[in-house]
């Protein structure tokens with residue numbers, strides 16, 4: 001029998017590829033030779049409480065001791081109680097939810113199913129550079145052709161993509177002060193000329209995460225809300241990256257004063273990387289039957305235990321207030337880096353979710369320098385960062401766990417600055 005080599009996904013940083021990390025401690029990863037790395041990417045953006053927050057570890061261990069799975073046909077209060085606790089914290093128009101997913105991809109599929117089933121309509125609006133998941137369907141509605149082209153079923157006939165509110169590289173070549181927000185104004189044209197005339201929903205990440213940490217300009221969400229209301233289109237906030245406190249608010253839609261009809265959560269929901277996802281929505285959208293969307297490990301009790309404990313930590317402590325306050329400082333520190341380093345073209349973000357756009361002198365994206373900075377940070381400065389593969393690939397993302405202190409943020413920015421200096425000196 002022939003053996004096929006197991007392919008392991010590699011990160012852009014070679015220092016991270018070797019399997020030598022043996023322990024996580026707070027915001028740090030520790031190597032077998034004792035070297036301590038600061039993880040400024042929060043794992044895969046899914047460790048809001050770091051690697052081993054004691055309250056989450058405790059809750060998970062306690063749950064595993066009792067049971068780690070129950071069939072969905074057996075009644076337990078764990079699921080309904082956990083869902084109620086989450087809904088209690090959600091924006092006021094949200095009163096119901098679906099708790100049968102483990103990943104952000106299928107949670108987004110669930111949200112679209114809800115929009116389509118409740119409205120009887122078909123089409124889905126989404127944005128260029130968006131990322132909504134890796135299933136065939138969520139690949140189809142995400143805004144990147146390079147991820148779709150080898151998979152013929154990853155092209156939904158009902159998907160309509162429109163320019164993102166990306167002011168630093170505006171699709172319309174306009175400037176924010178004078179554009180009249182064309183990225184919203186032109187949606188009417190897409191509805192008229194590109195849709196089937198039956199649009200169910202628009203799905204948007206409050207900050208486009210993998211596309212390059214793109215923060216929409218003030219008024220964007222109010223403008224799309226008006227347009228969607230006028231055209232009877234449901235709004236889905238994909239908060240898989242932005243939810244659970246990342247912006248200093250439990251839901252980023254609150255930070256933008258946006259009231260979507262449906263919100264999806266995953267990644268940070270399990271606190272320390274325990275996989276769990278949720279779909280929250282208005283009561284009138286409670287239309288799914290259990291056979292419409294349900295997975296074996298959905299509402300897994302261990303995952304729910306982690307989620308409940310995570311919510312408790314975020315609600316009871318000062319974590320969110322700290323992220324709001326320290327996030328301003330992080331933005332100021334990163335803004336100062338832009339003054340110091342000629343390769344930084346833009347700095348944007350909120351809370352603990354920031355991106356540095358690395359540009360060539362002519363303003364075009366500098367992908368190789370971006371990758372070099374991320375590699376230098378890991379190899380020479382023990383700092384773990386990630387890039388934006390689904391955008392132009394030229395954004396260094398700075399997203400430490402929410403438990404990072406002011407001192408940790410200073411350390412991160414100092415090390416990042418040294419890594420940029422190394423790369424700029426190398427030419």
Ligand code: PMP
Nearest residue numbers: 103104105131132133240241266
């Ligand atoms: N939506 C967004 C905004 C994401 O960033 C991701 C994952 N990077 C997903 C959905 C898909 O989540 P998952 O990988 O858990 O399926």
